[in-house]
Amino acid sequence: MTGVVRDPYAYDGRSRCRPVEPMTSHPATGVGRERQRDADRTKAEILEIATREFARHGYTGARVDEIAALTRTTKRMIYYYFGGKEQLYTAVLEKAYAEVRATERALDVDHLGPVEAIRTLAELTFDHHEAHPDFIRLVSIENIHHAEHIRTSPVLASLGTPALDLITRILEAGRESGDFTASADATDVHMAISSFCFFRISNQHTFHALFGRDLTAAKHRTRHRRMLGDMIVAYLTGT
Amino acid sequence: MTGVVRDPYAYDGRSRCRPVEPMTSHPATGVGRERQRDADRTKAEILEIATREFARHGYTGARVDEIAALTRTTKRMIYYYFGGKEQLYTAVLEKAYAEVRATERALDVDHLGPVEAIRTLAELTFDHHEAHPDFIRLVSIENIHHAEHIRTSPVLASLGTPALDLITRILEAGRESGDFTASADATDVHMAISSFCFFRISNQHTFHALFGRDLTAAKHRTRHRRMLGDMIVAYLTGT
DNA sequence: TAAATAACTTACTAGTCCGTACATTATGAG
């Protein structure tokens, strides 16, 4: 008799949560011993390790066995919860993007004038890329695969684009105030900012190998952060 | 008795050329029949197919068997000429970079004033990225692997940086003429230009999936090309 | 407490993939 009754290979994207109790005390002892079996903890741990491994080695390069070995659980659980390597990878992407979007939603530059607002947004985008190199690697990897996992994920389709919406509002305000001369498109500006922020992380290794400059070094980071703001503002305020 | 006497797995990076005779006529017939055995043609064909396969699938994702199947020769020859998957990949990178540098060396903007010179350079860089998506994918892939193959390649270390040298000269001229106010660093400007050009190709798939915009569409390409020039010039001429 | 089921483990398999041993043939030199 098999112990698993519901479809054991289905990952439905929803969390099978009990009421949140991250450190359940053991029913017998009553003291703060962790539950030996905890679906949420196990799933979270798999996702965390998988994120690192996929970011490090790419989709094909990452090994299911290795991911399993790095968790406190076994490979079988990956298939139990996620269904397979590909679905695990998709789940990793979904989680990573969800976190990014959440950060973007927290952006608040409403109290600033358009020029300072766009500069601040650019700098925060800069900082955010700096702080999440694994995410950037995942995006690079996903592009190698023609974004096929992102394209087919309903979760990712419904995340919205907080940063883009914010830029749209800033540009409108700038045009009304007369600060921004150019009739710049919000998506274009977003792309320009993203390019700069993304490249210095994503291409740091080839850049260093070819030009001998470590783009992540503090002195360059500070200068580039200002440079990005200067460049975007110069472009929008026109000449 | 083995037919191979010299080290069969060594790829020395030099070409084992006979005097160039791309279409040797058959000694017997005299008509333009290709030589059945042609080391240079075989090597070139392997490199060409390998470039495509590595660009498409990444280093780990590319299959030696598949590369061999797509050529008119066999897997054995890949090992005969290149030594292994990794050396083949390095050879692919070396060839791709050599071609890029050659294009860069052909850049000529000496007849232009600084402002038009930097704009033209930016636009040509833009066009060049547009024309070589496989190269861009290879660079992305190499960054996933921390540029370990580029770092250890003596060939790539000695290629120089024609584009960067050119920017250095343009910036000097611009400062002397007074057109460029900012004391911008040449490497920074190169990075800014590269970022923009690289990103719209490398990240086109995730960008399209998330923002619904095809960055390679003609109408956007034309606008972005101008936008890049505008942005760099605005930055350098200051506000 | 007992039954039901969710959570987890072990051991295995079928297929893939890089690399190689060995055999063979075309080609150019003398």
Added chain:
DNA sequence: CTCATAATGTACGGACTAGTAAGTTATTTA
């Protein structure tokens, strides 16, 4: 023409890798 050797083909092995079958234990629910 003949011989040395560069160039190529065939067939296979051994390690790896995604995925699975079958069984066990903890936890919850009634």
